[in-house]
Amino acid sequence: MRSIVAIGIGTGNPEHLTGEATAAMRSLDVVLVLDKGTETADMRDLRARMLATQCAGREPRTVLVEDTKRDPELAARDYEAAVEEWHGRRVAALSAVIREELPEGGTAGFLVWGDPSLYDSTLRMLERLRGVGAGDSPESGGGEFAVRSIAGITAPSALCAAFAIPANAIGQAIHITTGRNLPETDPGLLRNCFVMLDGGCAFRKVAEPDTEIYWGAYLGDPRQILIHGTVGEVGEEIAAARAAARAENGWIMDTYLLRAAQPASQT
Ligand SMILES: C[S@@+](CC[C@H](N)C(=O)[O-])C[C@H]1O[C@@H](n2cnc3c(N)ncnc32)[C@H](O)[C@@H]1O
DSSP, X not given: OEEEEEEEOBSSOGGGOOHHHHHHHHTOSEEEEEEOSXXXXXXXXXXXXXXXXXXXXXXXXXXXXXXXXXXXXXHHXXXXXXXXXXXXXXXXXXXXXXXXXXXXXXXEEEEESBOTTSSOSHHHHHHXXXXXXXXXXXGGOOOXXXXXXXXXXXXXXXXXXXXXXXXXXXXXXXXXXXXXXXXXXXXXXXXXXXXXXXXXXXXXXXXXXXXXXXXXXXXXXXXXXXXXXXXXXXXXXXXXHHHHHHHHXXXXXEEEEEEOOOOGGGO
């Protein structure tokens, strides 16, 4: 049986790699890179450096899998059907590449930014791939491919570590969302709310001036930037720092924690 492994590599620091991740990297025959057109040269370089360091002298072959696109006409009529159809095509393309590039009994892997379980489509794709050859049902098992995932350090974990803060106040729930979803978020959830995938400082639309914000960009990278304060004090500073860093580097990845003010008895 061929094996596919999604390896979480952390958020940009080679030292984020766990022992399990390095062992998995060394077991690979092929590294699969899904070309979504969103990868930066910095990200590609980091992956190449990790492989060179961890697999010195026995680096797996890298195979580029060209990603397909959603059908815009179908998406306009029925968005969910379009996504379903697109994912089906993606899995078909991927299984064809794996059959061609990986011998029976071999292992292929994806090096996934952060942790594969958080805001990443690799495991969703592999869930479907697992079903290929087993009546096309991911649940039926016994398909052609065995699938594994190796946990990595997530952006929220890297953010908390950078500030040396706990993610939640005692016994409270944690909410993780995206910049796009933030405006519709119940204000009660802003007590311990991580925001990712935010291209436009969405906190400015929802957070009260006395809400605390812990903002981190390029977490784990030498370019790391950290800003902390209340939204009223540092909100504009964050927006300006974000724009300047993005202009300088050509890309930015940032994550923040919002901690809305709450009675002292609850902290
Ligand atoms: C597609 S998601 C991938 C998340 C990843 N799987 C994880 O476990 O963190 C990309 C988002 O993760 C966050 N992110 C990833 N790497 C980051 C970094 N080095 N610094 C700050 N935020 C980061 C950003 O919010 C970015 O928009």
